[in-house]
Amino acid sequence: MRRRATLTAVLLLALLGCDPHPTTHAAPIGNLCERERPQLPGNWTTEDGEYRPAAPLSDGCTLVDSAQPAHRIRVLVSILKVTDAQAAKFRKDDEESAAAGGYAAKVSDGGLGDGSWALDPAAAAPWLVFRIDGRQIRLSVENAGAGTLDELRSIARSITTLPGGLPTAPSMVVRPECARGTAAAERSLGTKSVLRRDALVDKHLSCRWASATRSVATFPGGDSRIDFGYIKDAATDGLPWAHRVTVGAEAWQQDDGYLVFRSSTDQYVTVVSLPYQEMRPIPIVMLARAIAPAYS
Numbered sequence: 001m002r003r004r005a006t007l008t009a010v011l012l013l014a015l016l017g018c019d020p021h022p023t024t025h026a027a028p029i030g031n032l033c034e035r036e037r038p039q040l041p042g043n044w045t046t047e048d049g050e051y052r053p054a055a056p057l058s059d060g061c062t063l064v065d066s067a068q069p070a071h072r073i074r075v076l077v078s079i080l081k082v083t084d085a086q087a088a089k090f091r092k093d094d095e096e097s098a099a100a101g102g103y104a105a106k107v108s109d110g111g112l113g114d115g116s117w118a119l120d121p122a123a124a125a126p127w128l129v130f131r132i133d134g135r136q137i138r139l140s141v142e143n144a145g146a147g148t149l150d151e152l153r154s155i156a157r158s159i160t161t162l163p164g165g166l167p168t169a170p171s172m173v174v175r176p177e178c179a180r181g182t183a184a185a186e187r188s189l190g191t192k193s194v195l196r197r198d199a200l201v202d203k204h205l206s207c208r209w210a211s212a213t214r215s216v217a218t219f220p221g222g223d224s225r226i227d228f229g230y231i232k233d234a235a236t237d238g239l240p241w242a243h244r245v246t247v248g249a250e251a252w253q254q255d256d257g258y259l260v261f262r263s264s265t266d267q268y269v270t271v272v273s274l275p276y277q278e279m280r281p282i283p284i285v286m287l288a289r290a291i292a293p294a295y296s
Helices: 030-039 084-100 149-160 176-189 222-236 281-295
Strands: 044-048 058-065 072-081 117-119 127-132 135-141 195-197 199-201 204-210 215-220 242-245 250-254 259-262 268-274
Touching: 030 044, 030 058, 030 072, 030 149, 072 149, 072 195, 084 117, 084 127, 117 149, 127 149, 135 149, 176 204, 176 215, 176 281, 204 281, 215 281, 222 242, 222 250, 222 259, 222 268, 250 281, 259 281, 268 281
Parallel strands: none
Antiparallel strands: 044 058, 058 072, 072 135, 117 127, 127 135, 195 204, 199 204, 204 215, 215 268, 242 250, 250 259, 259 268
């Protein structure tokens, strides 16, 4: 349960390496995993990235060890370039998230140049952040005990040597179903969204809006159902950080803003913004109410 985790209205997107034309097709980040896969020892496969909230907004894919399927490496690549100042802020957000998560380990230098950092907790999976040509890459072991920080560093060094650099990323991947949430999402961002990542997979709709440093998302899934029960139970038990809100058929929210609602078709939908430290409860409720009909 993620109680505390851990894009400027007009940008010259062409200068940031993005295609400004909207599309409904997924971004081609998966070919980065395909290009990296042959460089790894053993036999690996690749999977398209399951959506995970991220700031900066990123495209993702997963490397999977065929001999040990639990051995999975998640690869996230920022859509926009990340400045030194933005990287410093993202590192600070990670440090605060690690502290809030109760990790004894501290965020440390990642060993891959400026804007690189890592976390290697004893009882959780490690992650590593670095940049190539200004774009931020986050590598993480998906399952605790099934990968090491040294392995992530080895993969990172290999990625930096791939010919051709990183795959290009369109700035806008949109679904019409998400349009009803755009105004509320931009109020949560505090600016116009310059990045979009919407998707409809197996009838499950996810909507994402972002500025250069913040993102807002709505998405359904099994974790959403678990979190719904967790927050509801906390509120029922009288814990002060959880309460009911009026969205969909039933909805519950934490005092940090994190919200999950059940739709009229019994989908459990998470509504969240990142960084978590900047999330505000009322804009999240407004977005949830605006987007709820898309899940009915």
